[in-house]
Amino acid sequence: MNRSLVRPFVFAAIAAGLSLPAVAQVREFEPPPTLVPAGPQATAKLNALMLAAKPSPSEACEQATVAVDGRIVNVTLKEMYADSFIFNPATDDPWPNHMDPLHLRSYGGCKQGPLIPVYPGDTLRVNLINDLPKDDPTCLPNPPAGLALPPGVGCFNTINLHTHGLHVSPSGNSDNVLLNILPQTQFPYEFNIPEDHPAGTFWYHAHRHGSTAVDVSSGAAGILVVRGNRPYTPPTKEDPHPIADIDTVLHDPAGKPLAEQFFFFQQLAYACFSNPPDQVGGPWQQLWTKNGFYNVLSPPTGKTSPANSEWTCPLPTKDNYATPGVLENFQLQLFSASIWDTNGRFTSVNGVVQPTITIPAGEIQRWRFVHAGVHDTINLQLVRAIPQVGSDTALKDSSFKGNRLEQADEVQHECPSLPETLVPQFAIASDGLTMTRIHNLEGLNVPSSDGANYLQPGYRSDILVVFPEDGYYCLLDQAAPQSQRFDPSTGNGGGSGPSKAQLLGIIHVVGGHPVTGDLEKYIEDSLYAANPQLPAPVRDGLRNGDLTPWAPFIDLAPPERREEPQQANFAINTAASGSPFQINGVSYDPNVVNITRQVNTTDDWILQATGNPVQAAEPHIFHIHVNPFEVIDVIHILPDGTQQSIYDEHGHCTKDIVPDSQGLANQYCGMWHTFRDTIFVENNYYVKIRTRYDRYIGEYVIHCHILDHEDAGMMLNIEIVPDAAQPNGGLGMPGMKHLH
């Protein structure tokens, strides 16, 4: 059997008397790993790009290198197995300092890839080195039966690179997710970022069909920031909406940029396996849980089934085989709508479980959130902790005990989510794109609010935040009510939010100056005061949360052609002969172009999630590469079949939708006419979007961003051609392309 699958260091560590990293009780917030300059060169450009660079994270990881040559940013990125540790607060976790060992695929050797910064107009060259071993049991013609790989899933060591949200070419060696980069090879990617590319928060991740979920949930993902320095200039006849970047106004009166923090949320679904490497059928067949070994024969339902039990990582002994935390069995570790809720694992922030970030009161900061998980909803809340007499040490020491479900009650007690404790999040960008106005995402029950900050896998959210006074605050993933969760006992229901609130991080506010009164006014007045150079109407806009002059997209004109809208109907069709994971009635075939459209035209799309049988309807997450889309409307389909928009004439959620705890309409409340690249598609809703296939021709994909669904077939190829009326499928001269 493959010796590279064995983890020598665990046993070496045991032998060496467990000389594992000592950690303080409080785990400090760490910024994402940064690129290391290649060679001694340090240019002004490089320094500017590395604006957010702070000392490397505490753990030593290989990281990746960067060199800048004029407008060319050269990055060398290696996907490799990386050894690291992650905090596990489970009371019975046997590892020293509760640090579980990990052996996971990652970009650059940390738990997430390095932050890659670029400017519009740059050429980003990424030499992707696939350092994963060639010996890949998931890529055999007959993979081990204990893996129970669904059709299309496998070849976990075959990779590629997707720049999620970037408006770049999908072809050749650019954002081409149809490529297979084989183990022990490398590939020179080149992304030409257009001069008119909006600034914003994007990300990159592995996207090879069949290995996407395993690789992303292991750590083959990182943040990609397009920095913007284009100031506002007045419109002209030739250029009615000149490109401008909101980055240029986010500074203090002295011109110092607002402090920014990146939060890369990962759901690393690691487990420790019990099979020795020489086991017949391979080592990745059964994993340790509190209810015994979990394997493909475990009953899928029932409270005592290992399939619904917390995962454990025992110390290995000679008679008690245990691997470090790995992600090698798709079926057991990823392929279930409820597994993330029951397995006890924590959503981490920049590779750290429940970090503590320390910031001063009254300081306006820009926080950039990226949901890099593969399956589960995060309902992000900032909550002021209520000092409990003699019992607020859990926040001070970050000493909440037990796994996620066990500590939930204590978290709820310390950080109750109430109208008077919620701290507003002022969203300025969704999926990286500056919105036309600042949205207050304080919470659904707060009258002035525009909804809650729900993040689905693939979403980004940029917010401005200010903490009014000293004390402890909680970054929460708020629990979803049962009606908004998948029910493993019946197989029905929507969404995959946690059954109990999870504490994602602790905010310790100390020093600075307290702020009283309305925080939105405080932020908007500060931006106004800091930008006297702006023309009066634009500057006044800042004071009212109006970002229209900065927003890269205002409104898309309706389609020129009178045609039926395009459809993306997501369904788990258990009656299908092939894979049940389908869009528009088919599962993914890399050799088929499912949809052909013409470049520089606009389409309306209707997105929906159904099921066959209809009770199997679950929500899915629509993502399209290359071009963003505008959310035009969200229609609720009532039980009697009536269709009703969730929005009133001002684009706010209607009163009868907001308190609707039975539906998930609240996830869409702040989205009316916003531009995004990823959107939740709830069953019993139609999501109407509009998109323009701007500039780029070529073949790319639409898919469900629940990435295990994507691997299992929930993806389609779309090809954008120069002129659909031309022969050869719109591509002109025959023979220019293989025929499908």
Ligand SMILES: [Cu+2]
């Ligand atoms: Cu899906």
